[in-house]
Amino acid sequence: MALLRASGEHSGDDFDLSAVLGEKGDDSGIPNAGILIEFAEAAVGHDPARLKAARQAVLDTMGGAALADAAGVAALFNAIDRVADATGIPLEPEKAEMTEGLRSQLGIDQFGVVAEA
């Protein structure tokens, strides 16, 4: 999230970061965001028909190399999220401070809290 914001700051773009919540992808300012969000959701889901359509949309719009790289990122984060959660590593204090407002705004701080209820 912080890197997405930093990427926009570098390029001078004001990306709508709520796109990571699956909302307003095409209005986020990130090219082909809607297509990539749909692909990301389908890649980590278990609906073959949805994945087939999402894959084809990336292929038709962005090409095969983009599909492979998008699949690689989805694969890695589907794994690394589990590394973080299964080992109990905390967010670095400086990163937590840097993203405090953003995490609150997007509701990220509420992830997982139900289990603790």
Add this chain to the structure above:
Amino acid sequence: MGSLSFENAQVPIRDEVAAALPRVWAGIGQPGTWLTAEQRVAIAAEARNAVGCALCEERKAALSPYAVDGEHDHLGALPDNWTDVVHRIISDPGRLMEQWYRQATASGLSEREYVELVGVVVSVVAVDTFCRGIDIAPPAFPDASPGNPTPETPDALDRELAWVPTLDPAVDGPLQREFYPGGIAAHIRRALTSVPATARSFWDMAFPLYLSGPEMRDFGTEFRAITHAQIELVAGRVSALNQCVY
């Protein structure tokens, strides 16, 4: 023997990815640091099998996953508590809790076995997700090679950062220089370091699939067929779906 190849992929696969993922996959079938090859392959098979488990789906839908008892749809090759660990990491990682981890590692699964187990599980997650993404069948599991594990315990472990012990970055040693280049010890880089071979294998596939540390922060150069912003969008969306705060 099951192996992973991208020769028949319908899209171009970068050389470093085409080299790394088969290497990691083959490694599942080798004796590990604390686990035998048979245990590693059984963990991998259970990780794939956990998708669609009825108990996991019931827990996922529950207000608290710890309030639902039952039996997993399992392959029968692992002890029950190991099976439960694999299934929970697969099905509901965002709601794992330290108390659960403490119970799991006090009931026949050591902390170092747990870390190696996590490494095997996430290797399957990464490979299977990538294969589905590019429309090739997830590979068969490698045969388990004979031989004993090769135990390795780093000297300097920090027990304060996370649930699991991690390699202490405050100590200057060869493992620290390997895993924390430039002295940068991001917490995620520390997560698996109590079992160095597991950490090594994970980052062997992670950098090619995503970006290396310097590439991640070099916003002036695009290293992939999708831009930094598009990469972080996909990464952020997946992490949100996994309810991952990190």
